[in-house]
Amino acid sequence: MTSTAIPANRADVEAARLLLNRMGISIADLQCEQPTPKPVPTFEQYVEVVSAAVSDSSRRAYGSYWKRALTKWAGRPLDDIKASEIESLVEEVKATRVLRSNGRGGHGSAENMIAALRCLYRRAVADGYVTEAQNPALKVAKPKRLQSTRRALADARLAEVNAIAGTTGDDPALDALLIRLHTETACRRGGALALTVDDLDEEQCLILLREKGGTSRWQPVSPTLMRHLRQHADERCPEGSVQLLRYRDGRPVTRRRYDHIWVRLARHLPWVAKQKVSTHWLRHTTLTWVERNFGFAVAREFAGHAEGGNDAGSTTTYVRATIHELAAAVAAMTGEPHPLAT
Template sequence: MLQTERAVRGYLDHLTVERALSVNTLVSYRRDLDRYLEFLAGAEIHSLGAVTATDLTTLLSGLRTGDDAHPPLSASSAARTMSAVRGLHRFAVREGLAADDPSREVKPPVPPRRLPKALEVDEVERLLAIPAADSPRGLRDRALLEFLYGTGARISEAVGAAVDDLDMEDATALLRGKGGKSRIVPIGGYAREALATYLTEGRPTLVRAGRGTPAVFCNVRGGPLSRQSAWTILHRAAADAGLPVEGPRAVSPHTLRHSYATHLLDGGADVRVVQELLGHASVTTTQIYTLVTVERLREVYATAHPRALG
């Protein structure tokens, strides 16, 4: 076995044992590194220590242009492959398989900035009206969707919320976000009403099916609702509302969070206030939503102004 192949195998074992990456992530790493091994074999390079920055620049160019055996990769896919290659070379230096890391000198392609997907207000209203409030599950589903849109919570924050995190009198919720950071956000009137009805008429029935849980949102066995189950609720409601559930504009758990931010900015909210509401560490992360509103203004202008086109 060539040294390059042994290095890749060792690196993948490291990712599996030490980093405990998911199966899907490991599959992606293996696919990208197999492509790299193929490139090295074609260039008759049999040691990672023999790889130069020029070789990696050639690799990157080939990823972007493609060849007879491979279609050209997008900037984001090429950047992902180069990320795997950089990780491999760092590992090789740490393990004494190479003296230096040539990948430090090669800048990966910068993927184009993707604007967050946001629903129109009427689309959100259609979505939120789908769950029928005639059963404990229906009350839960409506409260969940209203909570996601009414607070801008991440799906993990919603299913991780406990009853004691809600202050129904003050209409606020304590959300436990990334990195152990918490924030208090207001609950909108519609979300507050849906939550109040669910907590008094729906949740007690669900909780009685199990041993009880402090979670706001419960499954039919009385335990906390999982992220996957919450996603399924949203997916089913989106399909019933006639919203896309496949393709680039498919409604996902993050869609309501994106819509929450976009609609706040459309309504005149200050970007730093939205930053606090979303729990972003940096306002730079939030500012991408301002691009959405500018794009929407541009669309309206192009269709409404008599001299927009010419």
């Protein structure tokens, strides 16, 4: 059976030509060969690319999850992975997770697995290897984040933490300094570990905190804490060194030191072990106190939260606290006058 072409109506031809002219397309454009599609890399090839492109913190957070995905899909192209396969991998990660004392049924592992794949596929979309509609990681729902069990410590409990940290262990001076630093500034671990010798403004009692998201801010500290930070730098930082916080032998402190502190505190304080208290509880403690005594705007600035968040609407853009107000909060908290407090 043969088919015969239906002759085009003259008016249709003229309408098509007019439409092409308006779109800036010529007959030659329609006749030219279509470009060869860009080859889609395999999962293994692209994980290497993304790992080199992300920040150190993202690499630490997602690296182990990318490795887990490689055990399944190393040689497969990115556009070959289905949403159902991601869901299956997420369930496998939950079932085979490392059981920790503060675990919550694998909820965090599932959330991190999906976040790691979304990070990878977001860049694949930007690089043109898949379209937004083809992104399988967006088709898998993230588990709803559970409410945090962290809370502010009572004054008596905080005093116990300071007492044990400053009188036990192989380096109580370092541990006491770390606890006080986090209590006064509500900084994150990353901010403390990123401190350099040049980040101390002794005249104005300020330290420069560099934290997640590439943010940085000058944070007021008490004269006592500044004095101890300066002494620590003079005694432990070799000439030409960058990181401020160090062991007695000059080695820079890492995140492992925090694990060591809280394992020791848990041995001495049963409530620390039972409630799985960590350094982040100190941040909750300080920010709760600041909010109760100096208001939300000061607490928000004290926490170093970026502008543009949806924590309290757009009004927060216009009611930022000043560094003098932060200094006043530190002075009230520590009972010491601060040069910038008003």
